[in-house]
Amino acid sequence: xxxxxxxxTKSKKDWDxxxxxxxxxxxxxxxxxxxxxxxxKVKETVLSYLKKHKIQxxxxxxxxxxxxxxxxxxxISAFGNPRISFGNVDPKWAERILEKYLLEKDFFKQKxxxxxxxxPFNDLPSFFDLPMIKPQVRIVLKNxxxxxxxxxxxxxxxxxxxxxxxxxxxxxxAVIEEITNSGLRGRGGAGFPTGKKWKIxxxxxxxxxxxxxxxxxxxxxxxxxxxxxxxDPHAVLEGLLIAAYAIGASEGYIYIRAEYPLAIHxxxxxxxxxxxxxxxxxxxxxxNFSFNIKIKEGAGAFVCGEETAxxxxxxxxxxxxxxxxxxxxxxxxxxxxxxxxxxxxxxxVPHIIRNGSTWYKQYGVEGNYGTKTFSLVGKVKRTxxxxxxxxxxxxxxIYDIGGGTLKPFKAVQTGGPSGGCIPKELLDTxxxxxxxxxxxxxxxxxxxxxxxxxxxxxxxxxxxxxxxxKESCGKCTPCRVGTRHMVEILEKICDGQGxxxxxxxxxxxxxxxxxxxxxxxxxxxxxxxxxxxxYFRNEYIEHIVNKYCPxxxxxxxxxxxxxxxxxxxxxxxxxxxxxxxxxGPRSEVxxxxxxxxxxxxxxxxxxxxxxxxxxxxxxxxxxxx
Amino acid sequence: MEDLNIKIKEIFRNFSNDPGNLIPILQKVQKExxxxxxxxxxxxxxxxxxxxxxIYGVASFYSQFRFNPRGRHSIxxxxxxxxxxxGGSILMEAFERDLEIKTGECxxxxxFDLDGVACLGCCALAPVVKIDNDIYGNMSVIKLKxxxxxxx
Ligand SMILES: Cc1cc2nc3c(=O)[nH]c(=O)nc-3n(C[C@H](O)[C@H](O)[C@H](O)COP(=O)(O)O)c2cc1C
Ligand code: FES
Numbered sequence: 101x102x103x104x105x106x107x108x109t110k111s112k113k114d115w116d117x118x119x120x121x122x123x124x125x126x127x128x129x130x131x132x133x134x135x136x137x138x139x140x141k142v143k144e145t146v147l148s149y150l151k152k153h154k155i156q157x158x159x160x161x162x163x164x165x166x167x168x169x170x171x172x173x174x175x176i177s178a179f180g181n182p183r184i185s186f187g188n189v190d191p192k193w194a195e196r197i198l199e200k201y202l203l204e205k206d207f208f209k210q211k212x213x214x215x216x217x218x219x220p221f222n223d224l225p226s227f228f229d230l231p232m233i234k235p236q237v238r239i240v241l242k243n244x245x246x247x248x249x250x251x252x253x254x255x256x257x258x259x260x261x262x263x264x265x266x267x268x269x270x271x272x273x274a275v276i277e278e279i280t281n282s283g284l285r286g287r288g289g290a291g292f293p294t295g296k297k298w299k300i301x302x303x304x305x306x307x308x309x310x311x312x313x314x315x316x317x318x319x320x321x322x323x324x325x326x327x328x329x330x331x332d333p334h335a336v337l338e339g340l341l342i343a344a345y346a347i348g349a350s351e352g353y354i355y356i357r358a359e360y361p362l363a364i365h366x367x368x369x370x371x372x373x374x375x376x377x378x379x380x381x382x383x384x385x386x387x388n389f390s391f392n393i394k395i396k397e398g399a400g401a402f403v404c405g406e407e408t409a410x411x412x413x414x415x416x417x418x419x420x421x422x423x424x425x426x427x428x429x430x431x432x433x434x435x436x437x438x439x440x441x442x443x444x445x446x447x448x449v450p451h452i453i454r455n456g457s458t459w460y461k462q463y464g465v466e467g468n469y470g471t472k473t474f475s476l477v478g479k480v481k482r483t484x485x486x487x488x489x490x491x492x493x494x495x496x497x498i499y500d501i502g503g504g505t506l507k508p509f510k511a512v513q514t515g516g517p518s519g520g521c522i523p524k525e526l527l528d529t530x531x532x533x534x535x536x537x538x539x540x541x542x543x544x545x546x547x548x549x550x551x552x553x554x555x556x557x558x559x560x561x562x563x564x565x566x567x568x569x570k571e572s573c574g575k576c577t578p579c580r581v582g583t584r585h586m587v588e589i590l591e592k593i594c595d596g597q598g599x600x601x602x603x604x605x606x607x608x609x610x611x612x613x614x615x616x617x618x619x620x621x622x623x624x625x626x627x628x629x630x631x632x633x634x635y636f637r638n639e640y641i642e643h644i645v646n647k648y649c650p651x652x653x654x655x656x657x658x659x660x661x662x663x664x665x666x667x668x669x670x671x672x673x674x675x676x677x678x679x680x681x682x683x684g685p686r687s688e689v690x691x692x693x694x695x696x697x698x699x700x701x702x703x704x705x706x707x708x709x710x711x712x713x714x715x716x717x718x719x720x721x722x723x724x725x
Numbered sequence: 726m727e728d729l730n731i732k733i734k735e736i737f738r739n740f741s742n743d744p745g746n747l748i749p750i751l752q753k754v755q756k757e758x759x760x761x762x763x764x765x766x767x768x769x770x771x772x773x774x775x776x777x778x779x780i781y782g783v784a785s786f787y788s789q790f791r792f793n794p795r796g797r798h799s800i801x802x803x804x805x806x807x808x809x810x811x812g813g814s815i816l817m818e819a820f821e822r823d824l825e826i827k828t829g830e831c832x833x834x835x836x837f838d839l840d841g842v843a844c845l846g847c848c849a850l851a852p853v854v855k856i857d858n859d860i861y862g863n864m865s866v867i868k869l870k871x872x873x874x875x876x877x
Contacts, residue, residue, distance in 0.1 A: 702819070709867075
């Protein structure tokens with residue numbers, strides 16, 4: 101038996117031992133989203149509780165399982181019972197849950213999210229039957245939240261690196277053929293067939309070739325790549341190795357944004373473990389294939405997600421895109437043939453090689469096979485990270501998985517700054533590269549930002565254009581100057597200073613920027629404006645003609661108001677108002693001076709959340725009172 | 726000044742003088758010294774044999790690099806899309822007002838510096854603010870003061 105086979109045997113044995121362990125196992129989701137919800141404090145509490153009560157237990161930090169709205173999530177597996185997941189666990193609850201379960205073998209039902217057993221357990225719901233989880237197909241995210249991302253043995257116990265093992269037994273062309281047959285398309289946005297890209301790069305002339313993983317994830321509001329790297333880094337690394345083997349690369353880079361320190365940390369750990377397991381360096385797993393990986397941290401520029409800009413950035417230059425052709429697969433990093441693939445694309449590859457292209461093609465629809473992860477955020481009830489077969493309808497995603505919106509639904513934004521807003525009437529649109537493009541948006545990397553009637557689409561269009569205008573690298577004029585003009589017009593409209601002619605000006609500017617820009621950044625920048633003009637023209641007209649913002653967002657068009665009947669005179673708002681705009685003695689209806697009010701929302705928030713206040717402060721339109 | 730020279734020389738020891746190392750060097754300098762100072766640019770220029778304007782050109786292209794000293798604690802307010810629709814920009818204004826500084830500046834007592842970021846990847850818990858390495862989800866204007874309190 102060689103070393104790797106020994107490692108497999110050991111990993112499987114360790115995993116079985118862990119799952120049959122006599123002592124309890126406590127799993128805590130400490131991905132960035134878990135931390136944002138307070139998981140670090142929960143961790144301290146759990147560890148000190150175990151110590152104080154001298155309880156022996158395994159404590160394992162896991163990645164994000166996707167139900168971010170329930171963070172922090174703590175799972176306990178004990179007494180031969182299935183692993184049980186508890187949600188919204190703050191330090192106080194963590195202690196109570198541990199006490200009840202570990203000492204009394206009982207649990208607080210209201211905190212249980214679900215169990216992970218295969219058979220029914222008590223009358224607890226199965227985690228996999230939850231409304232948010234059931235419609236999903238988890239391939240890429242299969243391990244996220246379930247294994248320890250800092251332990252390569254956990255990954256190997258789930259058949260990790262078996263894809264690489266199989267690939268190394270195949271010829272390079274056979275690997276490429278398997279990927280081509282699977283129909284896998286790039287998950288970074290453009291949807292270029294992955295097998296085809298690899299084939300061109302493999303056939304390109306050059307004795308040195310590079311393989312790059314694009315982990316720049318610059319699209320604001322999207323975190324699929326972060327979650328995968330934090331929750332299952334080895335899956336991406338295995339994909340990177342398979343791709344490198346197929347194209348004949350001996351050096352690889354992971355270009356990752358610096359805003360993801362935990363993902364970088366976990367990648368570094370994973371790479372060290374790979375070296376120790378003989379999965380990196382010379383003659384990997386005894387084959388002729390040798391490969392090394394370097395991590396390059398991005399420095400905060402959206403355009404560096406674009407492949408030619410990314411290459412310039414790795415070379416130490418300003419991250420400016422250049423015209424293509426030549427494409428990087430022919431002439432990329434240092435002028436050598438270079439393949440660039442997105443994190444999720446690479447995370448999918450091992451599954452295809454392990455299980456075969458026919459297996460993969462059972463998911464999705466003709467031309468759009470397999471699954472896609474999405475970050476479901478904004479004004480939706482169940483926010484988080486999901487994975488669905490391509491061809492799933494937006495309606496199913498937002499209502500069945502996301503649980504709908506609090507206020508009535510208005511639009512869903514797909515594709516980030518390059519995408520568009522899709523209205524209610526088009527919710528039957530399925531997520532495929534072609535159908536989203538037909539709706540005026542794009543698939544993009546997978547951000548889904550849900551908007552309800554409290555979101556102003558004109559403000560959102562202004563937001564995206566402002567973002568692009570600031571991120572434009574400045575190399576070409578249509579993008580640099582055109583987007584600047586578009587922002588100015590949109591700002592005017594949001595301020596209530598627009599005129600109807602402005603809409604035509606916006607449309608003609610949009611066409612110029614779209615057709616004349618050098619790279620994808622400028623070419624797609626007008627999409628948010630064009631789709632909102634197409635589907636929500638009335639909202640623009642309301643702003644321009646009636647000086648009315650239907651969502652009550654645009655600040656020049658709204659004012660804050662105390663509803664006399666609801667005001668309990670509790671003075672909570674008086675104490676938080678930074679400008680002294682609200683006055684009034686205790687127990688009497690308060691007065692809000694709109695000339696002093698800076699619309700900071702402090703009074704609104706305190707009035708809504710404070711128990712003694714009466715939810716008396718509202719926002720109303722300045723014009724249409 | 727002497728101090729800076731020693732620290733920078735120390736940083737250079739981990740790198741070859743390949744110009745491709747410019748960005749990692751700038752990142753390391755910022756990490757160790759807080760920001761990219763003029764003398765630091767001069768030193769890098771000698772080391773990599775690039776002109777100072779080439780270095781400044783690259784550094785100013787990327788939003789990560791700072792050219793002013795930082796505070797003892799760094800506040801980063803997310804201005805990403807998910808945070809925007811849940812009030813991220815209003816939060817930023819509240820920080821600016823409360824600390825009496827603008828984005829990119831540092832308070833007079835050097836306690837805090839303030840910046841925006843395009844996304845912290847915690848969009849499901851929007852709006853999000855990061856203070857040093859701690860991330861706070863579901864932030865609101867009224868939680869601002871108590872959130873800042875532990876940072877002296
Ligand atoms: C402005 C701009 C930003 C981009 N940002 C990213 C990104 O953050 N991540 C990514 O994987 N691809 C991004 N892309 C797409 C890449 O250029 C490239 O197509 C992709 O990484 C290829 O990988 P794939 O074939 O696996 O999708 C961006 C493209 C443009 C034009
Ligand atoms: S948009 Fe704020 S964390 Fe992503």
